[in-house]
Amino acid sequence: MGFERFSPVPRRIEIAGQALEIWRPPDLEALIDIAAFEADERIPYWADVWESAIVLAEELARLDGRGLSLLELGCGLGLPALVAARAGFAVTATDYEEPALEGLLFNAARLGIEGLATRVLDWRRPPAGLGRFDRIVAADVLYEPHHAAALAGVIAATLAPAGEALVADPCRARAAGFPDACRAVGLAVEKTRARRPHGATAGPAVEIYVVRPPASSPEPRP
Numbered sequence: 001m002g003f004e005r006f007s008p009v010p011r012r013i014e015i016a017g018q019a020l021e022i023w024r025p026p027d028l029e030a031l032i033d034i035a036a037f038e039a040d041e042r043i044p045y046w047a048d049v050w051e052s053a054i055v056l057a058e059e060l061a062r063l064d065g066r067g068l069s070l071l072e073l074g075c076g077l078g079l080p081a082l083v084a085a086r087a088g089f090a091v092t093a094t095d096y097e098e099p100a101l102e103g104l105l106f107n108a109a110r111l112g113i114e115g116l117a118t119r120v121l122d123w124r125r126p127p128a129g130l131g132r133f134d135r136i137v138a139a140d141v142l143y144e145p146h147h148a149a150a151l152a153g154v155i156a157a158t159l160a161p162a163g164e165a166l167v168a169d170p171c172r173a174r175a176a177g178f179p180d181a182c183r184a185v186g187l188a189v190e191k192t193r194a195r196r197p198h199g200a201t202a203g204p205a206v207e208i209y210v211v212r213p214p215a216s217s218p219e220p221r222p
């Protein structure tokens with residue numbers, strides 16, 4: 001049955017003045033599997049679009065991605081990946097959960113977006129030969145303290161020498177160790193001022209960690 005087995009419902013999201021319908025399962029809590037959580041801390045956060053993904057998508061919508069490659073880590077339903085593909089990037093979207101990738105491809109088909117590559121990816125055991133990417137993005141993926149080191153390691157292994165990674169997070173306390181984790185693997189990192197999605201007056205503010213190889217890092221922002 002594919003993604004249709006979740007009886008997905010549309011959620012309207014406006015990015016850069018353009019409305020997108022992102023289809024998602026109607027009830028995240030109904031997808032919780034206690035056994036899967038106890039075995040591997042799996043919670044179906046992939047089944048909705050969070051504020052961090054919206055802010056990150058807004059940033060990507062401003063770019064010209066033609067001729068550039070982009071990797072999304074922990075993509076969930078893949079709003080940033082979808083927007084990046086529309087901006088011209090050659091996109092590879094990855095997630096630990098196969099249903100997330102099904103949802104991404106379902107939404108890509110409905111939006112008429114072609115050419116997206118998808119791949120199941122466990123940050124703890126990244127495969128050899130994943131390649132290097134001009135841009136790497138991730139939204140709301142730093143849930144646990146150990147995620148910082150795992151994410152930094154994957155970025156270090158897959159970021160092109162002149163590339164840039166954008167990691168969006170809703171100012172979660174457990175993300176505080178991410179800059180040190182990046183520096184420990186030879187990456188430079190700075191943080192943008194937190195903001196909400198355009199037009200939002202409530203909900204969490206989102207900050208973006210901008211990660212680069214040291215040689216390509218600009219002077220610190222004022």
